[in-house]
Amino acid sequence: AQTVTQSQPEMSVQEAETVTLSCTYDTSENNYYLFWYKQPPSRQMILVIRQEAYKQQNATENRFSVNFQKAAKSFSLKISDSQLGDTAMYFCAFVISGNTPLVFGKGTRLSVIA
Amino acid sequence: ETGVTQSPTHLIKTRGQQVTLRCSSQSGHNTVSWYQQALGQGPQFIFQYYREEENGRGNFPPRFSGLQFPNYSSELNVNALELDDSALYLCASSSPGQGAGNEQFFGPGTRLTVL
Numbered sequence: 630a631q632t633v634t635q636s637q638p639e640m641s642v643q644e645a646e647t648v649t650l651s652c653t654y655d656t657s658e659n660n661y662y663l664f665w666y667k668q669p670p671s672r673q674m675i676l677v678i679r680q681e682a683y684k685q686q687n688a689t690e691n692r693f694s695v696n697f698q699k700a701a702k703s704f705s706l707k708i709s710d711s712q713l714g715d716t717a718m719y720f721c722a723f724v725i726s727g728n729t730p731l732v733f734g735k736g737t738r739l740s741v742i743a
Numbered sequence: 744e745t746g747v748t749q750s751p752t753h754l755i756k757t758r759g760q761q762v763t764l765r766c767s768s769q770s771g772h773n774t775v776s777w778y779q780q781a782l783g784q785g786p787q788f789i790f791q792y793y794r795e796e797e798n799g800r801g802n803f804p805p806r807f808s809g810l811q812f813p814n815y816s817s818e819l820n821v822n823a824l825e826l827d828d829s830a831l832y833l834c835a836s837s838s839p840g841q842g843a844g845n846e847q848f849f850g851p852g853t854r855l856t857v858l
Contacts, residue, residue: 633785664846673849730791731835736785
């Protein structure tokens, strides 16, 4: 069974600073996709960034980047120049391929402090 | 392009009652997945519908059932409600073959409270 672990229930960061959220996962599959989703108080789950397991290059999306370590099954999210609007729950998620369901971690609550 | 919508936004029911939640998928998407998100937890997969057929199910009892309609909208039905069914129910739509790692687009959710 696939599992996703987020070991940091809560984190805080000063505005304009950098923060890294951790995620590890477990799977015996070789081809899969990893995601970071953001869930603000409005509850809508928003995709932040996506990484294909077959790509060695780490994905980046503006201020968001990942550190993907396939052998270690680690997928951390780095947020640079943190903004107040980044305050939200962040979920790491995993999907094998095809039309299979997402497997989510328990989330990390990030607070950006002015 | 219309996003994923869900109704109602909030719902309060009592134990033993039945509830129906609705989801309209994003334009062009033929797959709908339902997730239950308990307070303080990550979403848990309930089931998925693809072209009106159930296409996978998580570890939920049979009193959780669903439908998908020809326009790909979907319903989640829960019978004999229990207190533990109180949660945020999320609907996500996707379309196989659109690549991009099977991105699922989420609706805003329905908050169900069972008293």
